[in-house]
Amino acid sequence: MAGEIPDLIALERTGTGKGAARQARREGMVPGVVFGGEKEPLAINVPFNALLKRLKAGHFKSTLWNLKVEGHEDVRVICRDVQRDVVKDLPTHVDFMRLRRTSKINLRIPVEVAGEEECPGLRKGGTLTMVRAEVELLVTAGDIPDHVTIDISNAQIGDVIHISDVQLPEGVKPTISRDFVIANISAPSGLRSAGGEDDGEEDAETEE
Numbered sequence: 001m002a003g004e005i006p007d008l009i010a011l012e013r014t015g016t017g018k019g020a021a022r023q024a025r026r027e028g029m030v031p032g033v034v035f036g037g038e039k040e041p042l043a044i045n046v047p048f049n050a051l052l053k054r055l056k057a058g059h060f061k062s063t064l065w066n067l068k069v070e071g072h073e074d075v076r077v078i079c080r081d082v083q084r085d086v087v088k089d090l091p092t093h094v095d096f097m098r099l100r101r102t103s104k105i106n107l108r109i110p111v112e113v114a115g116e117e118e119c120p121g122l123r124k125g126g127t128l129t130m131v132r133a134e135v136e137l138l139v140t141a142g143d144i145p146d147h148v149t150i151d152i153s154n155a156q157i158g159d160v161i162h163i164s165d166v167q168l169p170e171g172v173k174p175t176i177s178r179d180f181v182i183a184n185i186s187a188p189s190g191l192r193s194a195g196g197e198d199d200g201e202e203d204a205e206t207e208e
Contacts (some may be wrong), residue, residue, distance in 0.1 A: 005065065008065040008066065010068070012042065013029075013045045014043075015043075020043075029047060029048060030047075030093065031043070035096070036099075037098030037100070042072065052090070061080075064077075064142075065079070079095070080097045101143075103140070105141055106139075109134060109145055109146075111149075111150060113149070114149050120154070121155045122155075127187075129186050132180070138174070139172050145172060148166055149167075157186070161183045163182060164179045
């Protein structure tokens, strides 16, 4: 399960509207807003370099943050949107939602693979195809998993790993009711039949 909740430092933003947002960007800040939690929205500025570093590290929207704003109590938040410059692809605005520890939210959680060295299908020349590198799960804000794991240590060529094959943490469940495909072990290209062995891949890609 997730460890210590990382801090995200921000400043309260005085003034609203496009003028204040442009001023924040000139000062090396990314304007944003914190909403929800039965409180008034709070306009904030997040240091550009710190935010960009977090974004490049990945999983920004699936991370629970401890937001620290001087003059306000720390609050747990989740990112709901990052607006970007259409040309430079750099962040121009960020939205956060306040959460309680018991709040239930849908998040995309990374998938990790165990058992690759022992996998008989791979040892015979098969290929692991990841249909989903992340899965969307309903989780509790105070107990977000870092990842979920698929175990392929016994998987043969042609085997398909579904979400039902994954042991999810207690209280966590998929947002999709269907037993969707996460990965499969396909045959070496020279041995694949005309029909192919990747029907599970097509099955999953119709979802989102």
